[in-house]
Amino acid sequence: MITMAQALNAALGDAMAEDEQVVVFGEDVGALGGVFRITDGLTAKYGEDRCFDTPLAESGIVGFAVGMAMGGFRPVVEMQFDAFAYPAFEQIASHVAKTRNRTRGRVGLPLVIRIPYGGGIGGVEHHCDSSEAYYAHTPGLKVVTPATVQDAYSLLREAIDDPDPVVFMEPKKLYWSKADIGRLARTEPFGRAAVRRAGSDATLIAYGPSVPVALETAEAATQEGWDLEVIDLRTIVPFDDATVTASVRRTGRCVVVGEAAGFAGVGAEIAARVQERCFHSLAAPVLRVTGFDVPYPPPMLEHHHLPSVDRILDTLDRLQRDDLPDTRFLALGGAA
Amino acid sequence: MTDLLDRPPGGLPYPGGDGDDLELMLMIRAFEYKLLDLFAAGMLNGTTHTCLGQEHVPVALSPLMDPRDHVFSNHRGHGHYLARYRDPHGLLAEIMGREGAVCGGVGGSQHIHRDRYMSTGVQGESLPVAAGVALHLSRAEPGAAAWAYIGDGTFGEGAVYEALNIAALWRLPVVVVVENNGIAQSTPTSAHLAGTIAGRAAAFGVPHLAIGSTDPAEIRDIVAGPLGHVRAGRGPLVLEFRTHRLGPHSKGDDTRDEQALREARAGDWYHRYAAADPAGLARVESEQRAYVAAVADEVAARPPSTGRAACG
Ligand SMILES: Cc1ncc(C[n+]2csc(CCOP(=O)(O)OP(=O)(O)O)c2C)c(N)n1
Ligand SMILES: [Mg+2]
Numbered sequence: 001m002i003t004m005a006q007a008l009n010a011a012l013g014d015a016m017a018e019d020e021q022v023v024v025f026g027e028d029v030g031a032l033g034g035v036f037r038i039t040d041g042l043t044a045k046y047g048e049d050r051c052f053d054t055p056l057a058e059s060g061i062v063g064f065a066v067g068m069a070m071g072g073f074r075p076v077v078e079m080q081f082d083a084f085a086y087p088a089f090e091q092i093a094s095h096v097a098k099t100r101n102r103t104r105g106r107v108g109l110p111l112v113i114r115i116p117y118g119g120g121i122g123g124v125e126h127h128c129d130s131s132e133a134y135y136a137h138t139p140g141l142k143v144v145t146p147a148t149v150q151d152a153y154s155l156l157r158e159a160i161d162d163p164d165p166v167v168f169m170e171p172k173k174l175y176w177s178k179a180d181i182g183r184l185a186r187t188e189p190f191g192r193a194a195v196r197r198a199g200s201d202a203t204l205i206a207y208g209p210s211v212p213v214a215l216e217t218a219e220a221a222t223q224e225g226w227d228l229e230v231i232d233l234r235t236i237v238p239f240d241d242a243t244v245t246a247s248v249r250r251t252g253r254c255v256v257v258g259e260a261a262g263f264a265g266v267g268a269e270i271a272a273r274v275q276e277r278c279f280h281s282l283a284a285p286v287l288r289v290t291g292f293d294v295p296y297p298p299p300m301l302e303h304h305h306l307p308s309v310d311r312i313l314d315t316l317d318r319l320q321r322d323d324l325p326d327t328r329f330l331a332l333g334g335a336a
Numbered sequence: 337m338t339d340l341l342d343r344p345p346g347g348l349p350y351p352g353g354d355g356d357d358l359e360l361m362l363m364i365r366a367f368e369y370k371l372l373d374l375f376a377a378g379m380l381n382g383t384t385h386t387c388l389g390q391e392h393v394p395v396a397l398s399p400l401m402d403p404r405d406h407v408f409s410n411h412r413g414h415g416h417y418l419a420r421y422r423d424p425h426g427l428l429a430e431i432m433g434r435e436g437a438v439c440g441g442v443g444g445s446q447h448i449h450r451d452r453y454m455s456t457g458v459q460g461e462s463l464p465v466a467a468g469v470a471l472h473l474s475r476a477e478p479g480a481a482a483w484a485y486i487g488d489g490t491f492g493e494g495a496v497y498e499a500l501n502i503a504a505l506w507r508l509p510v511v512v513v514v515e516n517n518g519i520a521q522s523t524p525t526s527a528h529l530a531g532t533i534a535g536r537a538a539a540f541g542v543p544h545l546a547i548g549s550t551d552p553a554e555i556r557d558i559v560a561g562p563l564g565h566v567r568a569g570r571g572p573l574v575l576e577f578r579t580h581r582l583g584p585h586s587k588g589d590d591t592r593d594e595q596a597l598r599e600a601r602a603g604d605w606y607h608r609y610a611a612a613d614p615a616g617l618a619r620v621e622s623e624q625r626a627y628v629a630a631v632a633d634e635v636a637a638r639p640p641s642t643g644r645a646a647c648g
Contacts, residue, residue: 031591032522055492055528056459056520083458087493122381124444126458298441299381300433300640 002184004152005175008038010184011156012076016046019074022160024051026061026078026114034078036116036175058088062113066095069109074160082117083126089134096165097140108163112156117145118209118259119291120173120306122299129296130260132208135167136236136269142190143236145169147211149179151194151234154187162190171209193240195247199229202253202319205244205270207233210257210307217257217312226316236266244270245277252283253319257307262290284319348634350422351627357552358609360422361391362621364415365606366628367424368583371414371431375587379636380431384445387415389582390515392605394419396552397483397513397575400563404480406469408462409455411446412515416485420453424631426646434638441641450647460486460493463512467499470508470572479567481509489520491529491536500572504540507571511563514574517581517600522591537574544574550605580604 033040446457
């Protein structure tokens with residue numbers, strides 16, 4: 001059995017072993033091994049030149065990574081928590097994301113910004129943000145988030161190999177999730193969503209910390225006669241329209257699940273894309289189950305805030321199960 | 337907006353005299369140990385940063401603070417709050433999410449707001465805010481100041497320098513209180529800070545006092561004069577306290593070796609009182625522990641917070 005945290009640690013270690021241009025740095029990533037121990041043992045194994053502590057200076061850390069990447073390194077930096085990446089946002093939005101375009105393609109930045117994100121750990125406001133939309137909304141960034149132990153390894157390896165910047169968002173709630181894996185391996189590349197459960201009645205689309213919740217819901221929903229398909233996006237950018245579209249065209253119903261506030265979030269973008277591409281197959285509006293439009297609540301309230309099996313089941317009730325859209329639509333002369 | 341009616345009656349009043357520094361320092365210490373116990377017992381969530389070893393700083397400074405002064409605190413802020421308000425009930429209720437919580441349980445350990453007191457766990461970001469408040473104070477309430485507590489590690493953040501520059505340039509009444517405990521989480525100051533904090537203050541032409549004393553009365557004597565200049569409109573001041581972090585950064589995350597821990601413990605203000613009057617110290621300590629234990633029992637028995645703040 002191996003945890004997601006260990007899989008990430010292994011991905012960093014294997015990448016460092018394979019390519020000595022890979023360097024890891026950030027606040028307390030050395031002796032401490034990072035607050036979540038993702039960089040545990042890397043300094044001991046690869047030396048202080050390869051894995052080192054920085055001062056508290058998020059903007060500096062990311063700017064520094066830009067310069068290092070320009071010089072030929074492959075930096076992997078850690079932001080200690082989601083909200084502590086905000087001081088670095090200026091570097092991320094203005095330089096990390098734009099350098100390739102600004103240099104007419106000549107200067108790529110093969111760097112990875114690792115950000116533990118999301119809630120569910122009883123943490124405070126600035127330790128629980130779902131900040132993926134800020135990055136996804138910034139052209140020039142890839143935004144990646146694993147939901148399984150295997151993907152944590154594979155996607156991080158992929159991110160480090162990528163010739164362009166990747167914001168790698170680690171669902172901290174899943175750090176301690178375990179899987180029985182013989183050998184960690186590379187799987188699908190960026191831009192391929194995974195169908196985690198095949199089903200025919202409706203499609204649940206989720207990513208990162210919401211994937212296990214969606215899967216749990218799918219199991220619970222069988223009691224009510226639903227056969228749900230669950231899609232794990234794996235990469236928010238690039239977005240896998242093909243897998244999503246094929247699924248919803250088949251099931252005719254879609255619910256998007258995510259922890260972030262709903263307004264102007266990634267879930268809104270997914271809902272928009274689905275209705276643009278699957279309109280004639282939809283039997284019901286595309287619905288979202290998200291965090292509420294409030295700052296992250298205190299620990300005792302977070303279970304209300306986070307999408308839960310119950311909230312997703314309630315939402316399924318609004319999908320007009322009895323409707324038979326395709327036939328009705330065809331009866332009206334449609335061509336779906 | 338003070339809404340003390342939210343608070344169940346019968347909260348134990350703070351037993352210490354208003355002027356008794358030792359009682360207050362020991363109350364804060366007992367409070368911090370209680371938090372660690374509550375965490376160990378699974379009664380608290382998230383994380384917390386105790387100020388064990390640094391209690392004397394806010395205890396020394398709080399009497400120098402005018403009620404019109406604004407105070408900006410950081411992640412290690414329980415002592416800052418308790419020294420200003422002597423309100424362990426409200427703070428513990430806040431951290432535990434119980435009725436009577438200072439901020440209705442929404443802020444927790446690191447985001448407290450009460451009157452002219454505000455904390456944030458995001459390092460360095462409150463310094464520019466303090467400077468902005470100070471500009472307003474200088475025009476609307478001359479003589480009042482904005483205080484900001486920060487750690488040595490926070491000198492890595494760029495916002496600190498943007499604020500120092502502006503505060504010095506515009507002669508704003510800002511007092512930066514640095515609790516230099518020689519470490520930031522797991523990174524010793526020698527590994528995160530080039531030059532010195534004094535040198536950084538000097539670069540902006542800001543007066544800087546290095547304070548090694550752990551005696552609150554002595555500290556107040558040292559600070560009173562320079563503080564007068566701040567209040568008179570001559571610009572900011574940096575007070576750098578040499579402190580020692582006795583506990584882990586938060587919980588169970590101490591990477592220091594035995595030697596470093598020994599040094600930290602040797603610098604504890606506690607020893608000075610122990611040497612002077614061991615019996616007196618023991619008596620006050622057991623009183624304060626009993627008081628905090630009773631506060632904790634009482635607060636733990638309260639119903640969950642409804643989200644209404646007990647204090648404005
Ligand atoms: C912007 C930001 N980055 C990172 C952190 C995580 N963090 C919390 S406390 C801390 C160390 C702070 O060190 P210092 O300023 O010396 O204060 P001390 O903890 O020693 O009191 C770090 C890195 C944070 N709170 N805010
Ligand atoms: Mg420090």
